[in-house]
Amino acid sequence: MTPAELTVGQELPAQDFPVTRADLVRYAGASGDFNPIHWNERFATSVGLPNVIAHGMFTMAVAIRTVTDWTGDPGSVIEYGVRFTRPVVVPDPDGTVLRVTGTVREIRADGDVAVDLVATVNGETVLAKARAVVRQR
């Protein structure tokens, strides 16, 4: 990736990421977030959620791959923020699919590149204001 190859409006390769209950259990273990809304259907529905939902941080971690797979160097991400707009419901046993697209929004004078991400499940947006800034070196 060099500035010469980059244009504002350029789209990053879209990716589909399947998400199952097993992924959430694994993420709970690795991250230390054992909130039962992410693995226990009885508990999730008892607190008014439609079903078990993915950790927002799992969705956020998966979505940035659209950028890091593109740059090849995850250390190039100097800023990354999202708003979680809608829970990602993960039914058992089939799970769901997270679709992530990215667009180059800005190429700054210092070479930093801002990428806007859109993450959807069944066509509905689950991450809003999702933006990463990548430093070129």
Next chain:
Amino acid sequence: MPLDASFIGRRYPPTPPYEVGREKIREFAEAIGDPNPVYRSQAAAKELGYADVIAPPTFPIVMTMKAGHQLVHDPELGVDYSRVVHGEQRFVHIRPICAGDLLQVVVTVADIRAAAGNDLVSTRSEVSTVAGELVTTAYSTIVVRGR
């Protein structure tokens, strides 16, 4: 009853040092399904100019969420954790976290407010080496859903 806004500005003492391990980074990378070799192979990391394997961009949450529990589980604040969902998250990285880093987190309460029947709690978590080098700042907002 809305949460006590007098918590805004409160700053918690640094967490005990967290030593970033290669296997922990690998485990986290596996859990997010990311096959990137820079999370696993020192050779791959060195090729990109890093001293050791680096952690994924959202890895600091492993430390910052736990650090944030000082506030979220503070009985004085009285958050019903069963009603908590994540609202917003942002990381500003000075450099990637690297295996071998010894890190601590300082949590500051940035905001507490009510909106649309929910309570929103925002924190700023500074992740620094024990030598005082700021590595990452994590900004987080949790939503305590109203009934």
